[in-house]
Amino acid sequence: MSEDKIAKLVVRTRSGRRYEFPIGGDLMTMGRARDCDLVLDDRYASRHHARIEKHGGRHVLVDEGSRNGTSVGGEAIKGRHPLADGEEIQIGDTNLLYVEESPGDSTTRPIQPLTRDQVESPVQVDLQGWEVRLEGKRLERRLSVLEFKLLGYLYANAGKVCARDELCTEIWGEGAYTPEMLHQLVHRLKRHLEPDAESPRYIISVPGVGYKLKTREED
Numbered sequence: 180m181s182e183d184k185i186a187k188l189v190v191r192t193r194s195g196r197r198y199e200f201p202i203g204g205d206l207m208t209m210g211r212a213r214d215c216d217l218v219l220d221d222r223y224a225s226r227h228h229a230r231i232e233k234h235g236g237r238h239v240l241v242d243e244g245s246r247n248g249t250s251v252g253g254e255a256i257k258g259r260h261p262l263a264d265g266e267e268i269q270i271g272d273t274n275l276l277y278v279e280e281s282p283g284d285s286t287t288r289p290i291q292p293l294t295r296d297q298v299e300s301p302v303q304v305d306l307q308g309w310e311v312r313l314e315g316k317r318l319e320r321r322l323s324v325l326e327f328k329l330l331g332y333l334y335a336n337a338g339k340v341c342a343r344d345e346l347c348t349e350i351w352g353e354g355a356y357t358p359e360m361l362h363q364l365v366h367r368l369k370r371h372l373e374p375d376a377e378s379p380r381y382i383i384s385v386p387g388v389g390y391k392l393k394t395r396e397e398d
Contacts, residue, residue, distance in 0.1 A: 185281070
């Protein structure tokens with residue numbers, strides 16, 4: 180990878196949205212443990228599953244001796260695997276696309292204008308930087324892949340009620356979930372975002388329907 184390139188892992192959702200996790204520094208870790216750089220809430224992932232190292236200007240994928248292994252393009256890797264632009268990494272049920280871009284490349288993709296509710300929301304989600312801001316302050320703890328997918332979808336529909344089945348299909352795919360999975364995921368997200376998870380300020384439950392991201396106009 181040339182020095183002027185920017186590397187990132189891209190998570191794609193069922194509706195076509197893409198969330199980008201920048202790869203910074205010389206080491207990035209992935210796994211279920213919260214001390215990993217990219218947290219995978221995936222039952223088939225090990226606590227410290229794999230890492231990406233930078234050597235000689237190139238990123239190399241290394242499995243950390245995980246129980247279920249790490250694959251690239253459907254083939255299990257052995258030893259060190261130098262990554263190439265466009266390769267897909269599989270860890271359990273999680274698919275991550277490795278992308279190298281020049282600084283101006285991302286600006287060529289169509290950018291969906293923000294709605295008024297998104298602009299005025301106390302929760303701001305940066306889909307290209309994997310960052311969240313609450314009331315203007317950056318959330319220090321990075322969200323996991325599924326937590327970010329959930330919040331990203333709620334943010335895209337800020338102020339609107341998102342049905343449970345709609346959210347589940349976006350996050351896990353049709354028929355690949357149970358209502359309890361969503362309930363647990365929402366609870367985890369609230370613990371990271373809310374000052375008091377039992378009296379949520381941002382993520383509101385709508386009984387019998389689903390959830391929504393509250394806007395300032397509703398305060």
